[in-house]
Amino acid sequence: MFPCQRYLSPPLSRREMLSQAAHGFGAVALSSMIAPSMSSAAEATSTPNPSIHGTHFPAKAKHVLFLYMDGGPSQVDTFDPKPMLDKFHGKGAKEVLGKVEATQFANIGAMLKSLWPFKQYGECGLPVSDLFPNIGTCADEMAVVRSMVSPFSEHTFANYFLHTGHGQQGRPSHGAWVSYGLGSECDDLPAFVVLNGGLIPPGGMDCFGSGFLPAAYQGSVFTSGEAPVANIRPSEKNRALQDSKLGLMRRLDRQRLEQLGKVDALESAIANYELAARMQTAVPELMDLSSETKATQEQYGLFDDFGNTRTYGRICLTARRLVERGVRFIELTCPGGNGDRWDQHGNLKDGHDKNARTVDKPIAALIRDLKQRGLLDETLIVFCGEFGRTPFAQGSDGRDHNPYGFTIWLAGGGIKGGTTYGATDDFGYRAVENKVEIHDLHATMLHLLGVNHTQQTFRFGGRDMRLTDVFGHVVHDILA
Numbered sequence: 001m002f003p004c005q006r007y008l009s010p011p012l013s014r015r016e017m018l019s020q021a022a023h024g025f026g027a028v029a030l031s032s033m034i035a036p037s038m039s040s041a042a043e044a045t046s047t048p049n050p051s052i053h054g055t056h057f058p059a060k061a062k063h064v065l066f067l068y069m070d071g072g073p074s075q076v077d078t079f080d081p082k083p084m085l086d087k088f089h090g091k092g093a094k095e096v097l098g099k100v101e102a103t104q105f106a107n108i109g110a111m112l113k114s115l116w117p118f119k120q121y122g123e124c125g126l127p128v129s130d131l132f133p134n135i136g137t138c139a140d141e142m143a144v145v146r147s148m149v150s151p152f153s154e155h156t157f158a159n160y161f162l163h164t165g166h167g168q169q170g171r172p173s174h175g176a177w178v179s180y181g182l183g184s185e186c187d188d189l190p191a192f193v194v195l196n197g198g199l200i201p202p203g204g205m206d207c208f209g210s211g212f213l214p215a216a217y218q219g220s221v222f223t224s225g226e227a228p229v230a231n232i233r234p235s236e237k238n239r240a241l242q243d244s245k246l247g248l249m250r251r252l253d254r255q256r257l258e259q260l261g262k263v264d265a266l267e268s269a270i271a272n273y274e275l276a277a278r279m280q281t282a283v284p285e286l287m288d289l290s291s292e293t294k295a296t297q298e299q300y301g302l303f304d305d306f307g308n309t310r311t312y313g314r315i316c317l318t319a320r321r322l323v324e325r326g327v328r329f330i331e332l333t334c335p336g337g338n339g340d341r342w343d344q345h346g347n348l349k350d351g352h353d354k355n356a357r358t359v360d361k362p363i364a365a366l367i368r369d370l371k372q373r374g375l376l377d378e379t380l381i382v383f384c385g386e387f388g389r390t391p392f393a394q395g396s397d398g399r400d401h402n403p404y405g406f407t408i409w410l411a412g413g414g415i416k417g418g419t420t421y422g423a424t425d426d427f428g429y430r431a432v433e434n435k436v437e438i439h440d441l442h443a444t445m446l447h448l449l450g451v452n453h454t455q456q457t458f459r460f461g462g463r464d465m466r467l468t469d470v471f472g473h474v475v476h477d478i479l480a
Helices: 014-021 025-034 083-087 093-097 155-164 174-182 204-208 239-260 264-287 294-299 307-324 348-372 438-448
Strands: 063-068 108-111 118-121 126-129 142-148 192-196 220-223 329-332 379-384 392-394 406-412 419-421 431-433 458-460 463-465
Touching (some): 063 174, 063 307, 063 348, 093 108, 093 392, 142 431, 174 192, 174 329, 174 438, 239 264, 307 329, 307 348, 348 406, 379 438
Parallel strands (some): 063 379, 142 419, 192 220, 192 329
Antiparallel strands (some): 118 126, 142 406, 379 406
């Protein structure tokens, strides 16, 4: 007791002061996960501060499918044919190229021609190697960028940079930025889903993390099986018992929030629990592909002789179903067992053959299926590795890492199909025309989603942080 009435209540802790002064960003996470009316992009544009949430102009795309090609496919063996490699095949790399940059393993062999012939596809005449005969049939939907560069030649740092716009761990993923800025159109599935085909990239889960953004925006990783998330099926004997437990949790959570005020970690945990409860109904239905016709399943390769085609086909079909349900950002990773991802330092022919066989049929099916359903125009597809490969051999039958010039492609929402942009030199080694940085890719992705990349910010560490840092330009020439 303090009868003198001079007792001073303890001051707010630093955490309490910051969380209350910031109006509880965790509440934003909670509302975006729980209240459908608050999570749509249309609602978000009317929020008081459009520089943080919502679109800044009409969006061309509502969803992103990020097809991550783990390890770095060889640009000169896929979408960037180089006849000069045939002419100088077997010649010394330094003799042909002059200066050769330091490589990851310092085992520089002779110039190595492509092991696969190229053919022209579509009305645009896009040259695609025999690795991708099915994707080639979608050439008129694709914009191929042949002049990508990265500042990192090592997988982990390059992956952080590709996924977060920064070469060190701890920054928010591009998927977290998108879900933070735009929310979700679906209230019973996460806004950012990673469909794990079997390989988590070097760099681990930080490639999909929320960094300094509220924790509710990190990626939710689904495996490729019928039970993609742990504990997705209730353990209680009946629904009434589970509802009783959930009701008790809500009351306890509410009491704790009243005691502590707005705390991001707590609010995000509550949001995740609430979402998890709804996912126990939504996810089993999502993963049940029996409602898909046999023709659709065949198109995606679900009955293919090659097991990894079946695996990747399943996650591609699941990705289409996630788009239909309003999930905002979906990243697909590759299955293992194909010769160390796309990272063929040796045995290039076998490794790239297996990796291409894994993804070629399912990706082409995904593009055609989205188009047939009227969803391609609102879905941006990005096919991308963290870097490319050298035009000279590592040893005798591999290619080392090459961040100086490599190829990606985009299709769908807002992309000018049948387009080729940028160029590497005669040997596919360095980008020499219309160089495109990873920051430019991120800026372009956000632009197609209706977001000005310079205005979507989050205050952290005394400055307004953004996905593109202080860099990035929209690549307008590939936009419709």
